[in-house]
Amino acid sequence: MSIVGHYNYWIVAVLMMTGFYIVIASNNLIKRLVGLSVFQTSVFLLYISMGKIGGGTAPIVAAGVKHYSNPLPHVLILTAIVVGIATLALGLALVVRIHETYGTIEEDEIHAQDEEEAL
Amino acid sequence: MLAVTALALARLHDLFAIAMLSGIYSLVSAVLFVMLDAVDVAFTEASVGAGVATVFLLSTLALTASREKTVPRKSLLALVVVVITGAALIYGTIDIPPFGDPDNPIHHHVAPRYVHDSPQEIGIPNMVTSILASYRGYDTLGETVVIFTAAIGVLLLIGGKRRVSSKDKNE
Amino acid sequence: MKHYPIPRLAAKLLLPVIILFALYVQFHGDYGPGGGFQAGVIFAAGIILYGLVYGLDSARQLCPPWLLQLGISLGVMIYAGVGVVALLLGGNFLDYNVLDPHDPVHGQHLGILLVELGVGITVAAVMITIFFAFAGRRG
Incomplete structure (x- = not known):
């Protein structure tokens, strides 16, 4: 039970860490944004x-159904997805x-240009 | 499957392939959401993640460079940090109540009221819609305003015509 | 894209279907999965497809920027306006029960329909606007 019962949460942890790794290890700003959305999906x-009930069905009222999955997380995530695309668009x-000003989207090159200007 | 796609995302350097693969990743996660009974969420994820987000990524790529420079900078340190954090998270999952159990605490607080009363109070079958628009109307209003603000932000940042020389404003 | 007849024809065939599906999702969201967010995004995807295949200028003719900017704010106005109307009718902000004095359930129906309409208009207009902003940047 313990192994099957937590398999989903382990996948969440793996995905979250993959996104985290992309965000901190990559230099490229676009790749970082993609990593951020991987991270986001893991939270979704x-x-x-958590909202799933074993043997339950989708939260749409139908005859002869006893258990519905918890609709509340669905609502929260529904709004979170749309906010996610809005922030992604803003980030892009x-x-x-940044590309127009610096001519690059690699973070270390941007830093190098900043330091050159400061000197 | 999802994890494999995500790992491939981390390995790739071609941003074009990354944009495509992130679309596939969204589609796979949408399938997973359907399996977890969240049809509304899956619908949104499929249309937003696989459709619009990919288009936005591609149109950004058209404006910038389409290839990442391969610099294996401090990757090892990052990997160590990630592995430690991941181990802590997996250790944390041991305390989470088992998956799919109707006795979990999350199913005992507000949700039963929504599930039992919303068909009588709101009168529409889709509980997600009734919670979204009625019980949690404030949240959705705020969220609509967030999208509104994002659009204004994007318009302010890149809505106008391109400057003749980008170096001008540095002087 | 001007010299590729197959994508052009496919886009022409698909566009009405996509728009129709968006409207279905918008107004059927009470009964099945769907609602304002999804409908708005699908609608925007249809216009974006048109813009990709037929060029940005013809898409701009289809959805002129003033219309989009009106749509962005109109959606939020509809949403907040429903709340204010509920307030004026003697209820709480966004309390749809008072929209129909005889039948609270019907009032809820009406309120949700209007609110989802507002959300759909805003989301569609925002997505198309962002796409135009990105695509128009190159010129």
Whole structure:
């Protein structure tokens, strides 16, 4: 029971760490944003896994159904996805502006240019 | 499956492939959401993640570089940090109540009221819609405003015409 | 894309279906999965497809920027306006029960429909606006 019972949460942890690794290890701003959305999806998965009831069905009223999965996490995640795309778009817009100003989207090159200017 | 796609994302350096693969990743996670009974969420994830987000990523790539420079900078340190954090998280999952058990604490507080009373109070079968728009109407209003603000932010950042020389404003 | 007849024809065939499906999702969200967010995104995806295949300018003619900017704010206005109307009718903010004095359940129905409409308009307009902003940046 312990192994099967927590399999979903382990996947969540693996996904979360993959996203985290992409965010801290990569230099490229776009790749970081993708990593951030992987991280985000892992959180969605965590919430949805919590809301699942074994033997339950989707939370739409139907005759002859006893158990529904918990609809509350679904609502929260539904809004979170849309907010996620909004922030992703804003981040990408920032990346576009950074590319126009610095001519690159690699973080270390941006830092190098900043230091050159400071000297 | 999802983990494999995510790991491939971490390994790749071609940003074009990354954009495509993130679309596939969203689609796979949408399938997983359907299996976990969250049809509304899966619907949103499929249309947002696999559709619009990919288009946004690609159009950003068209404006910037499409290849990441391969610099294996401090990757080892990052890996160590990630492994330690991941181990802590997995240790934490031992305390989480088992998956799919109806006796879990999350199913005892507000949700039963929604599940039992919303068909009478709201009169529409889809509980997700009734909670989203009625019980949690404030949240959704705030969230609509967030999208509104994001659009204004994007318009302010890149909505206008491109500057003639980007170096001008540094002087 | 001007010289590829197959994508052009496919887009032409798909566009009405996508828009129709978006409207179905919008107004059927009470009964099945769906609602304002999904409908808005699907609608925007249809317009984005059109813009990708037929060029940005013809998509801009289809959805002129003033219409989009109106839509972005109109959706939020509808949502908040429903709340204010409920307030004026003597209920709490966003309390749809008072929208129909005889039948609270019907009032809830009406309120949810209007609110989802507001959400759908805003989401669709925002997504199309962001796409135009990105795509128009190159020129």
